[in-house]
Amino acid sequence: MHGKCGLFFESYRAEAAVFQTGFQRTCLGLFVALLLVCPLVLDSYLVSVLNLMCIAVIGAVSLNLLTGVCGQISLGHGAFIGVGAYAAAQATLHGVPFLAALLLGGGAAALVGMFFGVPSLRLKGIYLAIATLAAQLILEYVFLHWESVTGGSRGLMVDPPQLFGFAFDNERKMFYLLLAVAACALMVVTNVMRTRHGRAFVSIRDFYLSAEIAGVNLFGYKLAAFGLSSFLAGVAGGLWAHYTMFISAEQFNITLSISYLAMIIIGGLGSVVGSVMGAVFMTLLPEVLTASTRSLTGIFPDIGSQLVALREGVFGLVLMLFLIFEPEGLANRWRLIKAYWKLYPFAH
Amino acid sequence: MEYYLQLFINGLVVGGIYSLVALGFVVIYKATKVVNFAQGEMVMVGAYVCFGLTVQLSIPFVWAFFMTLGFSVVLGLLVERLALRPLIGEAHICVIMVTIGLSSVLKSIVQLIWGTQIRVYPEVLPSTPVMIAGLPVAPVYIAAFALSGVLFGLFTLFFKYSRMGIAMRATAHDQQAAQSMGIGIRGIFALSWCIACVVSTVGGVILGNINGINSHLGVLGLKVFPAVILGGLDSLLGAALGGLIIGVLENVCDGLAKDLLGLGGFRDVAAFVVLVVILMIKPYGLFGTEEIERV
Numbered sequence: 001m002h003g004k005c006g007l008f009f010e011s012y013r014a015e016a017a018v019f020q021t022g023f024q025r026t027c028l029g030l031f032v033a034l035l036l037v038c039p040l041v042l043d044s045y046l047v048s049v050l051n052l053m054c055i056a057v058i059g060a061v062s063l064n065l066l067t068g069v070c071g072q073i074s075l076g077h078g079a080f081i082g083v084g085a086y087a088a089a090q091a092t093l094h095g096v097p098f099l100a101a102l103l104l105g106g107g108a109a110a111l112v113g114m115f116f117g118v119p120s121l122r123l124k125g126i127y128l129a130i131a132t133l134a135a136q137l138i139l140e141y142v143f144l145h146w147e148s149v150t151g152g153s154r155g156l157m158v159d160p161p162q163l164f165g166f167a168f169d170n171e172r173k174m175f176y177l178l179l180a181v182a183a184c185a186l187m188v189v190t191n192v193m194r195t196r197h198g199r200a201f202v203s204i205r206d207f208y209l210s211a212e213i214a215g216v217n218l219f220g221y222k223l224a225a226f227g228l229s230s231f232l233a234g235v236a237g238g239l240w241a242h243y244t245m246f247i248s249a250e251q252f253n254i255t256l257s258i259s260y261l262a263m264i265i266i267g268g269l270g271s272v273v274g275s276v277m278g279a280v281f282m283t284l285l286p287e288v289l290t291a292s293t294r295s296l297t298g299i300f301p302d303i304g305s306q307l308v309a310l311r312e313g314v315f316g317l318v319l320m321l322f323l324i325f326e327p328e329g330l331a332n333r334w335r336l337i338k339a340y341w342k343l344y345p346f347a348h
Numbered sequence: 349m350e351y352y353l354q355l356f357i358n359g360l361v362v363g364g365i366y367s368l369v370a371l372g373f374v375v376i377y378k379a380t381k382v383v384n385f386a387q388g389e390m391v392m393v394g395a396y397v398c399f400g401l402t403v404q405l406s407i408p409f410v411w412a413f414f415m416t417l418g419f420s421v422v423l424g425l426l427v428e429r430l431a432l433r434p435l436i437g438e439a440h441i442c443v444i445m446v447t448i449g450l451s452s453v454l455k456s457i458v459q460l461i462w463g464t465q466i467r468v469y470p471e472v473l474p475s476t477p478v479m480i481a482g483l484p485v486a487p488v489y490i491a492a493f494a495l496s497g498v499l500f501g502l503f504t505l506f507f508k509y510s511r512m513g514i515a516m517r518a519t520a521h522d523q524q525a526a527q528s529m530g531i532g533i534r535g536i537f538a539l540s541w542c543i544a545c546v547v548s549t550v551g552g553v554i555l556g557n558i559n560g561i562n563s564h565l566g567v568l569g570l571k572v573f574p575a576v577i578l579g580g581l582d583s584l585l586g587a588a589l590g591g592l593i594i595g596v597l598e599n600v601c602d603g604l605a606k607d608l609l610g611l612g613g614f615r616d617v618a619a620f621v622v623l624v625v626i627l628m629i630k631p632y633g634l635f636g637t638e639e640i641e642r643v
Binding site for chain 1: 438573
């Protein structure tokens with residue numbers, strides 16, 4: 001971590017602090033205040049996009065902890081989110097209070113994630129990617145065929161969340177709940193990355209043999225990464241289930257896993273800010289695309305029917321272009337822009 | 349019993365196609381260490397191009413077939429040059445994600461041009477079944493199996509005796525040593541993508557003749573993973589055997605699951621359950637090179 005010009009650290013604690021300057025703290029405070037005002041001014045559609053963003057942020061930051069920070073590629077994240085969604089939905093349907101159900105969903109996802117994380121001790125890189133791909137497809141099958149719990153292809157209806165008798169039954173109320181949980185998730189991951197565990201994760205990612213020689217228990221820490229990441233994914237799933245009030249097996253297919261991977265790559269691997277940027281970008285992309293095709297229907301009348309194919313193509317193209325031209329992601333670009341403006345008239 | 353024999357034969361035919369697609373996958377992995385998630389979409393593109401040429405432009409099937417092969421060579425070259433070469437030396441996850449992006453793009457192009465409904469090839473072979481061991485088997489199945497066999501023979505000879513094939517094996521074994529012996533690595537990378545594209549196209553055309561094609565054909569690309577993991581990621585023989593075994597296994601398991609447990613659709617996951625078991629027991633597969641790390 002390199003300090004800014006004129007910023008000297010006198011202790012390790014100061015260097016690892018979340019906010020190194022008061023300016024950063026002020027900026028974040030202003031940003032949060034802005035977010036809190038948003039639902040009061042924006043219309044219901046825009047708030048719903050913000051809500052989807054909050055859920056995507058939780059999912060993306062959890063996957064980034066596993067893949068970006070600990071270096072374990074997971075193609076099964078969509079299914080872990082699904083486990084959390086079904087578990088939380090079943091819990092509230094059986095009368096468990098919402099918060100407890102959310103934690104239960106997270107716990108269930110963590111157990112499943114750790115189970116499929118066990119092979120990670122022996123498998124590395126692409127082998128692990130393929131193992132988690134298998135996990136994804138097997139879990140998809142379970143979602144579709146374990147009808148007594150998941151409702152199979154008919155899906156499952158869920159009630160809106162209730163907290164101490166207060167029902168979050170519209171987009172605006174939902175936004176504050178989702179924002180609060182997303183903020184918690186971001187804080188948890190930011191702080192985990194500053195601890196002993198976070199440093200162990202990074203050392204495993206950089207070179208597992210050195211990590212092991214330095215005394216990092218590979219198996220334990222890899223499992224911990226899978227567990228914590230899946231827990232947060234499960235929480236995201238639980239929120240999603242209660243937000244959309246309907247879940248079905250198709251929601252948690254491999255495309256979801258891939259889009260979360262795309263989020264963290266576009267945002268920046270191993271960066272919390274990057275996860276947020278990637279999640280925002282990937283949530284906005286289909287909305288912008290839908291809006292732009294709607295405005296083009298005058299010129300191409302049948303463009304609406306091609307929307308699904310177009311969306312998929314644009315997604316693939318954006319992903320490839322990012323990987324080729326901006327492999328460090330949006331977070332790095334943001335850093336470069338900040339560095340440029342800091343010395344603006346006197347670069348060099 | 350007869351039912352299971354029928355399933356076994358179906359499995360062999362499907363397995364033959366898996367083997368072809370797995371062959372393309374292994375050729376790419378051996379030479380470039382790229383895990384190609386777009387293999388299934390390459391199959392689909394080949395199948396649709398051949399369909400377009402025969403049905404929509406009414407070119408005779410044989411000519412259309414060879415034109416499709418030519419097209420797939422160009423596709424392989426383009427993909428390698430535009431998408432994969434900029435990422436040489438990047439982390440696993442980046443290379444995996446670029447092939448996933450590629451698969452999305454290919455799928456979307458096919459959907460934009462041909463839509464999503466099932467398309468059926470004109471009949472090339474007679475449809476009267478031939479009796480094998482007392483069971484009726486469609487000639488197209490036999491042709492498919494034979495064609496896969498012939499292609500495997502050809503590629504085995506190519507890798508064993510031809511100058512290019514030996515250069516490819518040398519590159520797979522040790523890139524730096526091969527380079528210092530005067531082998532053009534870039535050419536080898538491009539060639540391996542061409543080969544992968546061509547064999548996938550053949551697989552796609554065969555599939556089109558059996559079942560017809562739709563835009564979900566790309567799922568086939570995922571089925572390749574159990575096959576190549578079982579055979580070993582970098583073994584051609586492994587790809588052939590792995591494809592056949594997975595094809596038979598998933599058909600027979602599907603039948604068993606339906607009879608004994610009353611579970612439908614088990615075909616789609618049977619292969620992946622096998623995959624997890626293999627990864628737990630023998631991660632480098634039947635014939636794969638074990639990576640030994642010394643500290």
